Amino acid sequence: MASLLDMRRRIKSVKNTQQITKAMKMVAAAKLKRAQDRVTAARPFAVKMSEVLGGLSAKVSEEFSHPLLDPRGDEKYLVVLVTADKGLAGAFNANVIKATQAFLNENASRSTELMAVGRKGRDFFKRREITIAAEYIGLTGTGQVKYTDAAEIAENIIKTFTEDESIDKVFLVFTEFKTVLSQKPIIEQLLPIPSISHDEETEGGVEAEYIYEQPPAEIFGKLLPKQVVTQVYRAMLESVASEQGSRMTAMDSASKNAGELIDTLTLNMNRIRQAAITKEIIEVVSGAAAL
Secondary structure, three states: OOOOHHHHHHHHHHHHHHHHHHHHHHHHHHHHHHHHHHHHHHHHHHHHHHHHHHHHHHHOOOOOOOOOOOOOOEEEEEEEEEEEOOOOOOOOOHHHHHHHHHHHHHHHOOOEEEEEOOOHHHHHOOOOOOOOEEEEOOOOOOOOOOOOOHHHHHHHHHHHHHHHHOOOOEEEEEEEEEEEEEEEEEEEEEEEEOOOOOHHHHHHOOOOOOOOOHHHHHHHHHHHHHHHHHHHHHHHHHHHHHHHHHHHHHHHHHHHHHHHHHHHHHHEEEEEEHHHHHHHHHHHHHHHHHO
């Protein structure tokens, strides 16, 4: 049985841990509020831009060709994985890595390269048999995402896709923020930019006729790279918000578990102390009776 001193040390240790988890929860909550506001502001623009460009590309596909639109084969993929740089965020990193593994297993017959955004994804797949084309570390550790960082990543993606003609498709894997308690791993085709058919456009409620004041080549030449940047930026914002929401939930659970453990340890400590006092009383009484 543990001694009274050991129990006190364990209780003190758990209390110190509880203070840390409570502080981390408060920090995550503050970061989550800012990240959630940025996601809410960026998501409608990214979604609408994707819909409009997808619809436009379907209408001009016969008369216009662009490297980011032209379909290729289905033999080689480039997967852009967005994870966190830090742990202690519940199952956030594990879920998106698991979704990536499932995608790779489903396409095991195809050649695949990985572009890692975040330390956790890089460290996991670095020990696996997969080529890491590029890695970006330390971009989301502060809980904020810079547009310039997303533009740099998107520029590298576009450069890799256009210069390496063996890459047929580029997929973006990230965690979409739903609520504080719900985050969903998402796998989207980034390049070539998917076209939206007339029927899909009508169902989505975005049916529109466009008048081109400039040639399609000039319009798409400027908008398509911005579309890639926008989708990468949105994915990073969604990932940061999901990370902070998952961390806040995990730290809240850890704090509650620490409180329950403190109660249990305190009860055991009181029992040990009571047993020690009872033993001393019995010894005194026994000694007095012997005299």
